Amino acid sequence: MKNLLIASTSTVYGEEYLDYLNTEMAELFKDTEEVIFIPFARPGGISHDGYTEKAAKPFQKIGKKLIGLHTFENPAEVLKNAKGAFTGGGNTFVLVSTLYRLELMQPLREAIFNGLAYMGTSAGSNICGVSMQTTNDMPIVYPPSFKTLGAISFNLNPHYLDPDPSSKHMGETRETRIAEFHSQNNIPVIGLHEGSWLRVKGDEIMLKGELNARIFEQAKEPFEIESGTILNLNSEF
Amino acid sequence: MKNLLIASTSTVYGEEYLDYLNTEMAELFKDTEEVIFIPFARPGGISHDGYTEKAAKPFQKIGKKLIGLHTFENPAEVLKNAKGAFTGGGNTFVLVSTLYRLELMQPLREAIFNGLAYMGTSAGSNICGVSMQTTNDMPIVYPPSFKTLGAISFNLNPHYLDPDPSSKHMGETRETRIAEFHSQNNIPVIGLHEGSWLRVKGDEIMLKGELNARIFEQAKEPFEIESGTILNLNSEF
Numbered sequence: 001m002k003n004l005l006i007a008s009t010s011t012v013y014g015e016e017y018l019d020y021l022n023t024e025m026a027e028l029f030k031d032t033e034e035v036i037f038i039p040f041a042r043p044g045g046i047s048h049d050g051y052t053e054k055a056a057k058p059f060q061k062i063g064k065k066l067i068g069l070h071t072f073e074n075p076a077e078v079l080k081n082a083k084g085a086f087t088g089g090g091n092t093f094v095l096v097s098t099l100y101r102l103e104l105m106q107p108l109r110e111a112i113f114n115g116l117a118y119m120g121t122s123a124g125s126n127i128c129g130v131s132m133q134t135t136n137d138m139p140i141v142y143p144p145s146f147k148t149l150g151a152i153s154f155n156l157n158p159h160y161l162d163p164d165p166s167s168k169h170m171g172e173t174r175e176t177r178i179a180e181f182h183s184q185n186n187i188p189v190i191g192l193h194e195g196s197w198l199r200v201k202g203d204e205i206m207l208k209g210e211l212n213a214r215i216f217e218q219a220k221e222p223f224e225i226e227s228g229t230i231l232n233l234n235s236e237f
Numbered sequence: 238m239k240n241l242l243i244a245s246t247s248t249v250y251g252e253e254y255l256d257y258l259n260t261e262m263a264e265l266f267k268d269t270e271e272v273i274f275i276p277f278a279r280p281g282g283i284s285h286d287g288y289t290e291k292a293a294k295p296f297q298k299i300g301k302k303l304i305g306l307h308t309f310e311n312p313a314e315v316l317k318n319a320k321g322a323f324t325g326g327g328n329t330f331v332l333v334s335t336l337y338r339l340e341l342m343q344p345l346r347e348a349i350f351n352g353l354a355y356m357g358t359s360a361g362s363n364i365c366g367v368s369m370q371t372t373n374d375m376p377i378v379y380p381p382s383f384k385t386l387g388a389i390s391f392n393l394n395p396h397y398l399d400p401d402p403s404s405k406h407m408g409e410t411r412e413t414r415i416a417e418f419h420s421q422n423n424i425p426v427i428g429l430h431e432g433s434w435l436r437v438k439g440d441e442i443m444l445k446g447e448l449n450a451r452i453f454e455q456a457k458e459p460f461e462i463e464s465g466t467i468l469n470l471n472s473e474f
Contacts, residue, residue, distance in 0.1 A: 009407050010407075011407050012406035012407065013406075013407060014405075015433060027289065039249065042417075042420070043409075043417070044413060044416060044417060044420070044421025045359050045416070045417055045419075045421070090417075091417050094417075094421065095374075113313050118335075132376065133376050133377055133378075134375060135336065135375070135376065136408060136409075137409075138370065138371060138372070138373075138414045138415075138417065138418055139330075139369065139376060139383055140417055140418040140420075140421045140422065141370075141421050142368055142382070142383050145379070146376055159406065159407065159408035161406065161408075168250035168251075169250075169396065169398065170246050170247075170248050170249065170250060170396065170431055171246075171374075171396035171398075171431075172280075172374075173375060176281060177374070177375045178375075179282070180279075180280070180282055180327075180328050180331075180375065180377055181375055182282075183279070183281070183282025183377075183378040184282070184377045184378050185377065194406065194407055194408075203290070204340060216324075227285065
């Protein structure tokens with residue numbers, strides 16, 4: 001049974017790293033004392049060790065030990081046997097390139113479909129979608145494919161921002177960018193505001209946190225869903 | 238001799254499409270009555286015909302006829318013989334994918350190095366750099382390569398935005414994104430605010446418009462340059 005927590009952001013304004021997810025993390029990882037950390041998105045270019053050290057602190061608060069996947073000789077085997085995994089944010093292109101280079105995309109997908117308790121934030125959430133094509137990140141490296149885990153049947157846009165009617169900036173709004181995605185693709189997209197997350201249990205997906213989310217589908221008007229809404233993986237929104 | 242106008246944006250707030258570049262365009266294209274339009278970036282998914290129609294209007298104002306490259310049977314030959322070309326903005330991934338698919342990247346590069354008067358805005362400017370890896374666009378299609386024209390020896394970040402100290406959004410600032418680019422690459426980047434452009438004549442590149450631009454180099458502090466600064470293509474900033 002799938003068991004995922006897919007969060008828009010690791011950090012909400014004015015709070016410590018992962019603090020707002022504290023209770024949800026404790027529930028997600030209740031059956032394991034050890035969680036495997038996937039540090040490959042490297043925010044700001046931080047090292048794998050440095051990132052693991054940072055991420056370990058909020059896990060200590062809930063009594064869990066976080067261990068970097070990069071420290072193992074056979075990471076595919078580690079994922080297969082793990083009871084919990086967390087992929088942190090950073091650059092999605094770097095994350096996806098590294099997962100393909102180390103041949104870990106398929107083992108991670110299989111582990112998730114076999115019930116691995118998985119948490120992702122930002123880039124670590126993007127990879128749960130069908131493709132990484134609705135990321136906000138810069139293409140700083142060239143991945144062999146944009147295809148990702150497909151743990152959910154749609155794509156994410158994390159750190160979603162509503163258009164700002166007072167803006168004088170002429171760059172595309174997030175909504176325009178997603179509309180351009182739908183001029184080329186038919187995968188639905190959920191825009192998750194910071195502070196929102198999806199909780200996936202089997203085929204049931206619930207929007208959690210305090211805010212609405214926005215649903216974008218090809219050739220349809222976008223619409224809002226409220227926190228608490230249940231999305232069914234195998235049907236239309 | 239290279240002859241390019243590389244603009245951050247097609248449109249500045251409160252003005253009509255391309256209006257602020259009117260005088261510069263007339264000067265750039267003074268030796269031709271016809272300009273070839275490269276419509277492949279398709280902003281908002283607009284058709285090639287629709288985009289050409291839109292872009293033709295400001296060219297009519299300066300007495301030029303704009304003709305879509307997509308209307309020719311042998312576009313590579315058209316680029317070779319053209320005296321002027323304009324690539325409009327939109328999605329850089331779509332633009333680059335289409336240029337590669339139609340085998341036009343190399344012919345366009347050769348035409349530019351042979352003196353084609355070239356104007357780009359936004360995505361059409363991104364492709365003048367060494368790579369498209371500092372675009373702000375979403376990866377809505379998968380191009381065969383991120384390598385671009387290399388008409389200048391650095392990369393662009395168009396629609397550049399300074400960090401907003403009052404923001405409560407936790408997504409990366411533009412400066413953080415470019416720093417992440419430099420954790421993986423050593424190509425210098427110029428952040429061009431909306432309303433700024435580069436005028437390239439041979440090996441001389443001048444920053445024009447009313448605003449400063451921001452220069453980012455690997456392992457160095459970013460710094461500002463003023464309008465009127467001359468950058469030499471073949472040396473450090």
